[in-house]
Amino acid sequence: MPRPTRRMQPLDLTGAIISDPFWRPWLEANRHASIPHIYEMCQRTGRLDALRLQWKPGDPNPPHIFWESDLAKWLEAASYTLATHPDHALDHRVDWVIGLLAGAQQPDGYLNVHYTVVEPGKRWTNLRDCHEMYCAGHLIEAGVAHFRATGKRSLLDIVCRYADHIDATFGPGKRAGYCGHEEIELALVKLHHATGQERYVRLAEYFINERGKKPYLYDIEAAARGDAKPDWATPEYRQSHLPVREQKEIVGHAVRAMYLACGMADVAAETGDATLLAACRRLWESATNRKMYVTGALGARHHGEAFGENLELPNESAYAETCAAIGLVLFAHRLLQIEADGRYADVMERALYNGVLCGMSRDGQKYFYVNPLASAGGHHRQEFFDCACCPPNIARLLASLGRYVASADAGGLYVHLYASGEIRAEIGGREVALRTRTLYPWGGFTAIALAMTAPAAFALRLRIPGWCRKHKIAVNGKAVAAKVVRGYASIRRRWQSGDCVTLDFQMPVERVAAHPAAADDVGRVALQRGPVVYCLEQGDNKAPVRSILLPDKAPLAARFDKELLGGCVVIEGAGLAPDLGPWKGRLYQPLRDAAKPKRVKFRAVPYFLWDNREPGAMTVWLPRA
């Protein structure tokens, strides 16, 4: 197999430890509230008990085809937590769940409770709809995470046996197949990294290459099942309408599309397959330049939880599933490692601070599955969902957030995200520690102190965010003019312990416009400051927030409100709101009869914090006046 083609590598699980005033409450809510809460919900809903294989026909609550995926993501999240915050009780709980999984695994390695007790004998008969390999993928990711976090092989061995069973079942000269919900592809590449087994990459590559081939596998499969009903979804829904290298546009179910894209990027990176990487780039452009919300959310349509047409980005009816924004973070992170281009990190940051973070309540106990950019006031987070993919997905991302902070290559270190804490990496065989203090995302100032046992020459490559127009960099107090190449200011020098780099990013409030073909945003602006996208919530504003107009020239002030939701920067300004007097009893009237709008003060809060207080209307895009 050719050499992997990544230009950089993420750090180990403990390579970056985040102790940041911004992130700490989120990470603690995740660790102390969300992860225990998700466990409890898995228990309460029968997801755990199902692993005992005691369900019998006629019993209530039959184990669902994708219950394992929720448990797997919980195990993955818990494992990451164990890496950074050793916790005996949690370790014990994880071992106990792994024990249940071990008991549910069949002698041949197969591991899906539904097809063991509810529909025995029907394994792998409906790859199109039934998520077996999707669940397997999440179990594999959990196995790898658990192994990396704890060094224990218990779950890794289980998932290797399952992966081997799948490898023995599918592939050239075996059964043809690929899963209707992508996920196993990226998981198999992780398993290869953890085990050194190249055949896992080959299997991932097989699944990717098989996808979309004609004759269409899912038709053959349906005929074999004697299922004469037409496919309930289009092949585009599951990205199997064309071989992946022929796909020019991101289509269908947004989470599926992102997971496929991740798997493609992983296989391309491992194999050096330029055609596959080119396909990734096309899907990236399609997703991020034509189908992404300003919050980094993906998926315009409720129907099929799917991407819409180019620039189809309705706000109130946006689907924008939390998992899809997470998928975009994962995809961006992969392309960033391969290409070392800050535009991937820009999107990663946008999705993380906005589209992902809004998926969890401030207290870590409620979740958004759907993330509209406007609401009449009826949209709220829930404790859990029957289809519970999002809660453990946020949990695992937040628990592994350190992985996204920085990467290393042979010549130095890349810093992608700014968070106070410590980064430890081996550069040129030498351990280097960076201690970061930052005001991010509320302020643009960052100081990085270096520590190492002996001076070392390497490049420190600091990301200059795409949203930043002016920045200053100094080393030990002296301004340096570091050239920005593909989004990173590179400072190559002989570093000594105690060296201090300071970064200052100008962070004004920006009015952001959307491409004029995004019809729902025409004549409107969104407010953004640094990486954070803002919204107006009704509770902060007297005038109905969706009726407030924002004059182009109205000054906008950013102010840190230390009382608000643990402290955040709010944006304040004066907009125009209608005088409702002349509207009494009228639904339409000539514009000239509507009174001139009145000046009203308004306050905008970070979008990711909305719906954490009293319920009410919300809007991101403000009409210009």
Added chain:
Amino acid sequence: MPRPTRRMQPLDLTGAIISDPFWRPWLEANRHASIPHIYEMCQRTGRLDALRLQWKPGDPNPPHIFWESDLAKWLEAASYTLATHPDHALDHRVDWVIGLLAGAQQPDGYLNVHYTVVEPGKRWTNLRDCHEMYCAGHLIEAGVAHFRATGKRSLLDIVCRYADHIDATFGPGKRAGYCGHEEIELALVKLHHATGQERYVRLAEYFINERGKKPYLYDIEAAARGDAKPDWATPEYRQSHLPVREQKEIVGHAVRAMYLACGMADVAAETGDATLLAACRRLWESATNRKMYVTGALGARHHGEAFGENLELPNESAYAETCAAIGLVLFAHRLLQIEADGRYADVMERALYNGVLCGMSRDGQKYFYVNPLASAGGHHRQEFFDCACCPPNIARLLASLGRYVASADAGGLYVHLYASGEIRAEIGGREVALRTRTLYPWGGFTAIALAMTAPAAFALRLRIPGWCRKHKIAVNGKAVAAKVVRGYASIRRRWQSGDCVTLDFQMPVERVAAHPAAADDVGRVALQRGPVVYCLEQGDNKAPVRSILLPDKAPLAARFDKELLGGCVVIEGAGLAPDLGPWKGRLYQPLRDAAKPKRVKFRAVPYFLWDNREPGAMTVWLPRA
């Protein structure tokens, strides 16, 4: 029974003959294209053959529960046509269909093919979902129309037998019941008018009073069927959540809601029931002041074809079913007769010229079921629908358009709609003829010449449309200052043959604003001139129409384009369109980086004419600049 409480009465079917340059093409398309086309579609889809009762289990294409309603509306449309345009072949065809219906009627009067051949023995077992009385209502309307148009009793006798069967089955001391899809209530009042039988009004009143009572009929009915599944829709969907007099808001399926409201108004008018009339007024306010599109369309949501919340009026995803706008015309017309208030005529006119008329293509052969106020370019009329309620509904409304033009009371004549043609009415025992020539809706000038055998004193009450700010009235060339009372300028005098009244309505282009709580229209205006709402179609404009901004001060010119779609007034002006240059490869950017928009000429066409030329994007509400 108390005396009916209507303040005016519509004229007979032939009381107003329309020979108007605006309407003629529509009425001819309806008569020559649409009515034959719908007949052919009914034939081709098996709706006619089904009446032979030859379907056997195992045969394809089982007769559907609501096929009779399509045929009935076709019969109604054809009958109205026979009244104004005698046509031997059509008369023969109508008789032939009536013969088929006679053959399908059961000895006890029952008449629904589905429950005769597909599910015999299941009659009236699912009033909630199965539309039997809905179909009966349309058959009754057809029977009354046919009788009034031709004097023949053939269909009237059939529907009387059916109505008698229903009357013998349901009511106090008999079975409890009311239909999940309202319609029979208004039809029974028509049948009362045609036959003089009061019990039909009593039966309508019974159905209306029974609606929404607890214990909930449809639960009892479901239990009796052994149907343990929860109701697939909410009681609100079919307006059976509360007794009608307790309903404060218009909710649920918009067509159902309108037909119920019509039935309520009819019964209230017949019985003088003030509580029922008050309920009608509440539903009217709710529908027209809080849930109506500027086009007079109703029903914001695809889900349930339903009303949304107050001011929930999304444009691109509007449902706005053609039948619901027709239902609004019917409801408005009823309240207008009862209350003699021009605001009902204003809404009737708005819905007719915009929400209804756009439902049919210019050539009368294609139909919109759904009428969004914005489109990315993919929404187009179709030849027919499996659920084909809309095409014959437009056909029957257009074929009876004369009924909506004027009404009479003891002291005079009301003119509601302006169309060139002739009105003949009996006023105070004397026949009076009005010959109208008008530029409406393209111009505000109307001349009305009176003719009668001898001078007569009566009031001519001419509607001054709500959209009109300035008008002039003259009699025989001399200005008169007629006081406008509840929307009508009343000229009471001793009229002589040859008297001529002229009306001149100022008809500038208006920018119309929506109530600021209609979030989707905030910062936007719609263009309206006279009763006609405009839209921008892509084919007329170079700049993407959904990106064009309209400065508040930009002059707007109206011009009659005699080449366009048979001749219509277009609105032309200069708007602002984005320079797409700085957007290449970008989806979002700071507003200050987006180039200043450029001046672009644009052309708007009447909304009701859209999608009659090359397909493309369309928008009604333009963002202000």
